[in-house]
Amino acid sequence: MLDHNKFMDIAYRQALKSYNEGGCPIGAVLVSMDGKILGEGHNMRVQGGNPILHGETSALQNAGRQKSYRNTVMYTSLSPCMMCSGTIVQFKIPHVVIGENVNFGGNEDFLRERGVKVEIMNHQGCIDLMAKFVREKPELWFEDIAE
Amino acid sequence: MLDHNKFMDIAYRQALKSYNEGGCPIGAVLVSMDGKILGEGHNMRVQGGNPILHGETSALQNAGRQKSYRNTVMYTSLSPCMMCSGTIVQFKIPHVVIGENVNFGGNEDFLRERGVKVEIMNHQGCIDLMAKFVREKPELWFEDIAE
Numbered sequence: 634m635l636d637h638n639k640f641m642d643i644a645y646r647q648a649l650k651s652y653n654e655g656g657c658p659i660g661a662v663l664v665s666m667d668g669k670i671l672g673e674g675h676n677m678r679v680q681g682g683n684p685i686l687h688g689e690t691s692a693l694q695n696a697g698r699q700k701s702y703r704n705t706v707m708y709t710s711l712s713p714c715m716m717c718s719g720t721i722v723q724f725k726i727p728h729v730v731i732g733e734n735v736n737f738g739g740n741e742d743f744l745r746e747r748g749v750k751v752e753i754m755n756h757q758g759c760i761d762l763m764a765k766f767v768r769e770k771p772e773l774w775f776e777d778i779a780e
Numbered sequence: 781m782l783d784h785n786k787f788m789d790i791a792y793r794q795a796l797k798s799y800n801e802g803g804c805p806i807g808a809v810l811v812s813m814d815g816k817i818l819g820e821g822h823n824m825r826v827q828g829g830n831p832i833l834h835g836e837t838s839a840l841q842n843a844g845r846q847k848s849y850r851n852t853v854m855y856t857s858l859s860p861c862m863m864c865s866g867t868i869v870q871f872k873i874p875h876v877v878i879g880e881n882v883n884f885g886g887n888e889d890f891l892r893e894r895g896v897k898v899e900i901m902n903h904q905g906c907i908d909l910m911a912k913f914v915r916e917k918p919e920l921w922f923e924d925i926a927e
Contacts, residue, residue, distance in 0.1 A: 697831070
């Protein structure tokens with residue numbers, strides 16, 4: 634049984650690092666079911682001028698090539714957007730643990746309908762950090778979700 | 781009206797470049813509706829050790845940050861996987877032109893149901909190149925689609 638608090642804290646620290654760099658504060662970590670960290674990362678829109686590196690895709694990029702994801706869990710500070718939800722389904726990642734879906738969400742059912750186990754932690758640090766970011770930089774946030 | 785043959789040939793040449801480098805032969809180009817190329821690219825699993833750079837996401841990465849994608853068309857040599865289909869929906873790209881869906885497909889309805897215009901060209905060069913690749917390197921192809 635993985636320690637959700639431990640791994641969500643890693644995703645949260647990635648989000649906080651990105652916030653402190655002036656970027657979108659969303660982080661993620663891909664963990665094998667035996668507790669090994671395969672890759673972690675954060676949104677790179679600002680830092681890399683890169684629109685496809687969200688927390689989840691950044692963690693997957695940093696994990697590199699894997700033969701299979703069937704034995705992995707994705708921890709993400711914020712509920713996955715449609716790009717990242719599609720990625721989770723395509724890669725057949727069976728389990729996603731979400732820090733919060735107060736500030737953004739809506740794809741949880743898409744994931745569940747395709748057999749992904751979805752858990753939502755209501756992590757107060759994730760909620761507060763994201764709310765602060767949306768308040769401070771609404772234009773950057775809307776750009777990131779193509780609103 | 782965009783010249784589909786012209787832009788699909790660019791996607792195909794990206795696919796061929798990747799094939800010649802030993803990679804997965806799938807390419808894409810993002811074009812504005814007035815015919816300007818915003819970004820092009822190909823699958824980077826082999827060349828970059830990068831599992832999230834498919835043709836479409838590579839083109840989007842190379843296009844960099846955009847305020848909006850509402851005035852763009854994605855040309856891709858192969859029908860988009862779930863990651864790339866989710867990305868197209870998330871980014872609100874309104875129109876996708878697909879080289880072929882003989883060797884891989886299945887997400888066309890997902891795109892159409894979300895308002896994306898989908899056209900399939902049955903481009904013989906794309907069909908033949910992809911078929912050759914799947915025949916020559918089935919393990920690499922199955923890794924790319926997480927089979």
